[in-house]
Amino acid sequence: MTGPMPAGAPAQAAAAWPSASTRLAGVVGHPVSHSLSPRLHQAAYRALAIDWAYLAFDVVPESFEAAVEGAKALGVVGFSVTMPHKAAAARLATRRSAIVRRLGAANTLTFSGRQIVADNTDCEGFIADLRQEISFEPQGRRCGVIGAGGAARAVIVALAEAGASEVLVVNRTRARAFQAAMLVPNSGRVGRPEELDTADLIVKATPAGMLGEAGQTNSSAGESLVDSSRFGSGQVVVDLVYDPPVTEWLKRAAANGARVHGGLGMLVHQAAGQVELWTGARPPLAEMWEAVGRRANRP
Numbered sequence: 001m002t003g004p005m006p007a008g009a010p011a012q013a014a015a016a017w018p019s020a021s022t023r024l025a026g027v028v029g030h031p032v033s034h035s036l037s038p039r040l041h042q043a044a045y046r047a048l049a050i051d052w053a054y055l056a057f058d059v060v061p062e063s064f065e066a067a068v069e070g071a072k073a074l075g076v077v078g079f080s081v082t083m084p085h086k087a088a089a090a091r092l093a094t095r096r097s098a099i100v101r102r103l104g105a106a107n108t109l110t111f112s113g114r115q116i117v118a119d120n121t122d123c124e125g126f127i128a129d130l131r132q133e134i135s136f137e138p139q140g141r142r143c144g145v146i147g148a149g150g151a152a153r154a155v156i157v158a159l160a161e162a163g164a165s166e167v168l169v170v171n172r173t174r175a176r177a178f179q180a181a182m183l184v185p186n187s188g189r190v191g192r193p194e195e196l197d198t199a200d201l202i203v204k205a206t207p208a209g210m211l212g213e214a215g216q217t218n219s220s221a222g223e224s225l226v227d228s229s230r231f232g233s234g235q236v237v238v239d240l241v242y243d244p245p246v247t248e249w250l251k252r253a254a255a256n257g258a259r260v261h262g263g264l265g266m267l268v269h270q271a272a273g274q275v276e277l278w279t280g281a282r283p284p285l286a287e288m289w290e291a292v293g294r295r296a297n298r299p
């Protein structure tokens, strides 16, 4: 198929894009129609002037293995992997990074000859976001994480690896909080909401406040477990929800004097990690931010 170059196609290939040499990558999830990954990746490929395309694939869990095998056979560069496939991606891979083995979850698959290589750029992406976007260094700091699902587990491991002195885990289901805290036995422990009052950094990794398909607050995501108006001056408060880029939960913390940061930054930086892994090039962060609206991320 050839045709007019879409916004996001490499500038040098304006005449007929895609071409017979265009390489393909994509995101696999279910659902995936609201993913920002195509925007982020295509912006990166355009800035790097490489003839690559990136598509979103809605794949049900029963078809995930077939999709991965098919992509490998077709010479696809790699997949970004999102819910609900991260654990299956880790299982299916023939090689796994240390962080994937620890988390049992992968957000990146790379097809390399006969190998399916699993990585997880969520951890490094989260820390890069803290350091580069808000100059927060986790080393020696007391950190709290609200939630114990996939995103929370990546953040818990990332903070411990970055040298946090303590990682408190606060979650609705206590048994899951214990499992998550045990990922980092030296610094992790289960905490109560009020113990977050003295943390340097609080990260909310639950879907409360997230917008649903029709742009409405997702009622199944529920109320947040912890009232953010208890946080204030001297504390950094992050909400991993990125739609909306600044949640009401973050606004309440900001109104009380806390420094707040939305979830777009982690999204941008985990995608940047994939771009670097696949292309070997330094990710064009400014263009990637532009693609998702950097200004929207500010309260």
Ligand code: NAP
Pocket (backbone or CB within 6 Å): 083, 146, 147, 148, 149, 150, 151, 152, 171, 172, 173, 176, 205, 206, 207, 208, 210, 220, 221, 222, 223, 224, 225, 240, 241, 242, 263, 264, 265, 266, 267, 268, 270
């Ligand atoms: P998940 O694996 O389904 O985990 C959800 C977590 O939220 C669990 O700890 C769950 O508690 C808790 N939770 C859900 N509903 C709740 C409610 N009504 N009250 C209290 N706790 C509730 O989801 P996930 O993949 O970790 O994603 C969590 C959020 O992070 C989502 O909004 C997602 O969009 C966002 N996220 C952002 C990025 C980024 O790059 N910014 C990356 C990944 C995820 P239980 O254990 O009690 O069920």
